[in-house]
Amino acid sequence: MTDCVLAVDVGGTKLAAALVEPGGRIAAYERISTPQPPHADAETLWRTVLSLIDRLPAARLAGVGVGCGGPMSWPSGKVSPLNIPAWRGFPLRERLQDRYPDLPVRIHNDAVAMAVGEHWRGAGRGRGDMLGMVVSTGVGGGLILGGRLVDGVSGNAGHIGHVIVDHEGPPCECGGRGCLEAIARGPGLAAWAREQGWPGETGKDLATDAARGHPIAVRAMNRAGWALGVAIASATHLCDLEVVAIGGGLSQAGPLLFRPLEDTLRAHARMDFARQVRVVPAALGQMAGLIGAAAFILAEDRYWTAD
Amino acid sequence: MTDCVLAVDVGGTKLAAALVEPGGRIAAYERISTPQPPHADAETLWRTVLSLIDRLPAARLAGVGVGCGGPMSWPSGKVSPLNIPAWRGFPLRERLQDRYPDLPVRIHNDAVAMAVGEHWRGAGRGRGDMLGMVVSTGVGGGLILGGRLVDGVSGNAGHIGHVIVDHEGPPCECGGRGCLEAIARGPGLAAWAREQGWPGETGKDLATDAARGHPIAVRAMNRAGWALGVAIASATHLCDLEVVAIGGGLSQAGPLLFRPLEDTLRAHARMDFARQVRVVPAALGQMAGLIGAAAFILAEDRYWTAD
Secondary structure, eight states: OOOEEEEEEEOSSEEEEEEEOTTSOEEEEEEEEOOOTTTOOHHHHHHHHHHHHHTSOOOOEEEEEEEEOSOEETTTTEEOOTTOTTOSSEEHHHHHHHHSTTSOEEEEEHHHHHHHHHHHHSTTTTOSSEEEEEESSSEEEEEEETTEEOOOTTSOTTOGGGSBSOTTSOBOTTSOBSBHHHHHSHHHHHHHHHHTTOOOOSHHHHHHHHHTTOHHHHHHHHHHHHHHHHHHHHHHHHHOOSEEEEESGGGGGTHHHHHHHHHHHHHHOOSHHHHTOEEEEOSSGGGHHHHHHHHHHHTHHHHOOOO | OOOEEEEEEEOSSEEEEEEEOTTSOEEEEEEEEOOOTTTOOHHHHHHHHHHHHHTSOOOOEEEEEEEEOSOEETTTTEEOOTTOTTOSSEEHHHHHHHHSTTSOEEEEEHHHHHHHHHHHHSTTTTOSSEEEEEESSSEEEEEEETTEEOOOTTSOTTOGGGSBSOTTSOBOTTSOBSBHHHHHSHHHHHHHHHHTTOOOOSHHHHHHHHHTTOHHHHHHHHHHHHHHHHHHHHHHHHHOOSEEEEESGGGGGTHHHHHHHHHHHHHHOOSHHHHTOEEEEOSSGGGHHHHHHHHHHHTHHHHOOOO
16 A cells, blocks of 8 residues: 555544545544543643544554644644644644654644645645635635645735625624624624524524524525625635635535625626636535645645745 | 846836846836827837837847736737727737747736836845735736745736725726725725815825825825725735735825825734735836836746746
8 A cells, every 4th residue: 555644633623633545535534522621731632632643543654744723833833723722832743743753744724724635636626726715613714826835924825714804894803803704703603693683502503593594594694605705706806716615614504605605706706807716615524624634745746835 | 248138018108118137127218108099099009019119229138028907818918908998909919929939928917017026126025925016097916925926817816906995885997896996096096085075186186185284185095095904904814925015106105105004904914924014115116017027037937837
């Protein structure tokens, strides 16, 4: 068997690890809930990652690729995931490098890994210019232009969640105002719906209620679709995108989300070149991040520019 | 003497041509007003370009680089500049190639040429990730990421003028609404000021009056600075920019424009990485487009990706 890549996906809710074959197929997969405070200190969490990796079958490895919640210093891979308070400046890349001293170890933002996975083997395959988005508890993304991953000056390119869609909109956790994320993230959308009288709790409930025709829940999906449409129009104008792939929990809402999104996008993106952009659901589901993390090793010419 | 590049800048107001040395210095320069309708048909305009080129001293050439008002089909170089009605689908690249059959002939949007010039030899020199902007009758730009020009799927990347800053804002000539250009272009800003009771006519008058402290004119500059700040915050979040270089007539307003721009940008760009971006005036003035057009030939590894 040709050497696989060990891919790791570190999120606030779950940790996942996989062996990914050179062609992008997942040969083995393990997952576990992320230990939550107050039981999880930094080292407990690290040992949980190691035990997860140890559950995978033995294999000859070509390298280790990681997607991890941001922010992080990049490419040094000191991570401080918003949803994992136990890790603040945790040297994840260095720890993994110590454990795999002879292999390349590469790490990037989890939304970037998702976008790379979708470009390499998913909804953006073969396209030159793609924005990959995750719409869930937060709104993140990754940018592939000219067939290559764009990192930006500090590895933070792709933050579509902080494109401004309503300058008088709600405050955003980033400190700004009216960002796409402030409006379209699941908890933000649920809070907006509760203000209108909707009795539910989570973004997931909201999507379910919208599918059942609850009028406030439907309006909430319209609102998310509108915000996504404005942000995607801006991104298309700036980057001349061919395709936008949207994954994450909220994208499960299907036409309830994608129809108002398309309506808004088409109202704002009127120039010939901008009309060409296609917005599609992500194709790889939960596996996109692991496949993308593996691509930092397996397709490094396109997806890894650092050291 | 080492071979120069013949650089041509085609705009609605003036045509310019230069011989550019391999290091980026302009060795010779000629300009002429663009023939205006109804006297200028497509062929008259073409002959004017040729006669302008003929005024330059004879030189051995390494190639021909052109910046031309958009839109155009790219890289084929059929141009339909908004402000030059005589050229609709005019095969400018082909005509120049026929005249210089043994040389590379390359053409791009004039705002892209300006951004490339500023990156190669101006305000963005040595930076990896830069947005170059022209704020004038329109608002255009070009994007350099990872040290290389970003073209997008159809050569239209860099359209910062159509990033949406106020979704309920004024209609834009692109067919959308609330684009940066709809608010901050000189004529749009002058129209807004006249609605408020300002008695002047042009964007240039407006900048002059603002410098003299005319309150409506000052408010108009605040408005332009605000719109620029919102759009630059969005672009910085999406592309993780290091520097934004702003040229064009309105940028002459100096602190009257740059101060409200900075205030808005800093209010919206709060994450650590986004705070790092610097907004600076363009450094090469009117010559940026010619120097950038020459760079399509002289630094083709960074600035020319097509055929």
